[in-house]
Amino acid sequence: MKRARVLLGMVLLTVVLSLVIVSGNLKTATAQTAGSKFCSVVVSGNWRDTTWVPSGWNAGDCRNFRIAVGAETYQLGCIFSSGGVSFGASNGGTPRLNCGW
Secondary structure, eight states, X not given: OHHHHHHHHHHHHHHHHHHHHHHHHHHHHHHHHTXXXXXXXXXXXXXXXXXXXXXXXXXXXXXXXXXXXXXXEEEEEEEOTXXXXXXXXXXXXXXXXXXXX
16 A cells, blocks of 8 residues: 555656646747847848837838838848847748747
8 A cells, every 4th residue: 555655656746747847848938939029131241230120010011121221131030038049031031930920
């Protein structure tokens, strides 16, 4: 009987620890996807201007910003509280680690 209780306790402890690990991974994944958007416009070999943008911006808004400032290309990007940064391909590519573009 005592052995069965010890075994049951070990199983429960394993389950609880597994849930804690999964919960931590989900929080990390959520933090990654909750990054901040930016739009980066470029004149190759000359200058780059990167600005934070509202969450409601889409690729067309970034393209319009590029046109307004006379840049050649633009990139969509995300920055995360973990320190990660992700850029999309030139002219509207979605960043690999996407924050809502």
